[in-house]
Amino acid sequence: MMSDDYLVECKIDDDEDDDDDEERLHQTPPPPAQFSSSTDPFLSQPETRDPYDINQHLKIDFSDVLAEPPSTHSADRVWIYSSIGFESVRIWSYRCISALCALPLSLLSGCLFAWLACLHIWCVMPCVQVCHSCLPCIRSLWLSVVNIFIAPFCLSVSRCCSFIYISLSKE
Structure with a gap:
């Protein structure tokens, strides 16, 4: 069964003339906000600042925090x-706290990611490339050790555990 996330609502209005439909077909829709051109890039920010819904759990409304049951109501x-x-x-506290913390934390996280990128580019990847190109003997020796000792052990453990069945029941 298909979930409701994949359903699309289509509004069909049969009362309009066919000429209006033809005009609408030949018109191009406006580009999304992130692709529209503007002289100031800071004024044409996209509508959403969380396009991948990373912070979905922070979308809190008043009714999510406080709710009165039907038996008791205040004025x-x-x-x-x-x-x-x-x-x-909630809004003004977030704005004040983010005004105080956003710039230092963004600078700190920018430095952290720059440091990680520098380490990865200049330290980790050269070591990996040296291991791949200059030390094939150690690489083949390590693969042999893994295939002789570790792989059979893991296979044995997996076969021993494959006959374990867990059944959950509500009583």
């Missing part, structure tokens, strides 16, 4: 002002 104005207060404090 409507109290609920509305609480919601406004919660959202305002």
Whole structure:
């Protein structure tokens, strides 16, 4: 069965004239925000700053944190002002904290990733290339050790454990 994530909503309006449909077919849609041209690159930022939904767990709403059951309700104005207060404090606290921490942490993480890239390019990969090209004897010896001792051991353990069955039941 297909999940609802793959379904696409199609709006069909049969009341319009056919001439409008032909005009719409020949028009090109506007480009997405990340591909639109602008003189200032900082003004034409894409709408989403989390395109891969890395921080999906941080999308918190007032009703996710506070909720009143049907049996107990506060006054409507109290609920509305609480919601406004919660959202305002959440947004402005995040803005203030990010204003204080964003620049130093971005500089620190930029330095960290630059350091890792430098180590990988200038230290790790040359050592790997030396091992691959200049030391084939050690490489073949290591492969022999792995194939003689480690692979049979792992195969034996996997065969011993392959007959273990776990059944879960609710009682």
